[in-house]
Amino acid sequence: MKKLVTQVGIFGPYRKIEVLSDRYRCDGVDFPFTVVGESVIEDAQPGDFPLPEAPQPEVPQSVTMRQARLALLNIGKLNDVDAALASIPDETQRKAAQIEWEYALEVQRNYGLVQQIASSLGLDNKTLDNLFIEAEKL
Numbered sequence: 001m002k003k004l005v006t007q008v009g010i011f012g013p014y015r016k017i018e019v020l021s022d023r024y025r026c027d028g029v030d031f032p033f034t035v036v037g038e039s040v041i042e043d044a045q046p047g048d049f050p051l052p053e054a055p056q057p058e059v060p061q062s063v064t065m066r067q068a069r070l071a072l073l074n075i076g077k078l079n080d081v082d083a084a085l086a087s088i089p090d091e092t093q094r095k096a097a098q099i100e101w102e103y104a105l106e107v108q109r110n111y112g113l114v115q116q117i118a119s120s121l122g123l124d125n126k127t128l129d130n131l132f133i134e135a136e137k138l
Contacts, residue, residue: 004017064107071132
């Protein structure tokens with residue numbers, strides 16, 4: 001296997017690289033000199049072309065309350081939510097939070113109460129993002 005080392009990057013691996021008058025032909029694909037510039041043909045080595053990282057899943061902005069509760073159950077935090085809500089010092093805010101928890105149809109990722117509960121449960125932003133990603137699958 002061969003690789004084409006150019007000013008703009010490394011291309012390959014290729015079985016066959018031909019040098020034509022104005023371009024390289026690599027396994028039938030043409031790379032004009034005007035695009036890739038001067039190049040060197042080298043033997044390709046294992047590890048020259050690592051696989052690209054898998055794209056990171058997008059964090060959903062909301063999930064259903066059912067999905068949220070199942071995700072919390074899966075990580076062993078569902079029972080801790082009531083204690084987190086009970087720890088809110090202001091009675092009006094505490095009751096409003098309990099109403100949200102009991103009757104909301106969905107959970108918004110960036111909602112202040114979600115951030116507050118996550119913090120009380122010891123969940124950092126990355127863990128909360130992953131929780132929403134997993135919840136969306138349920």
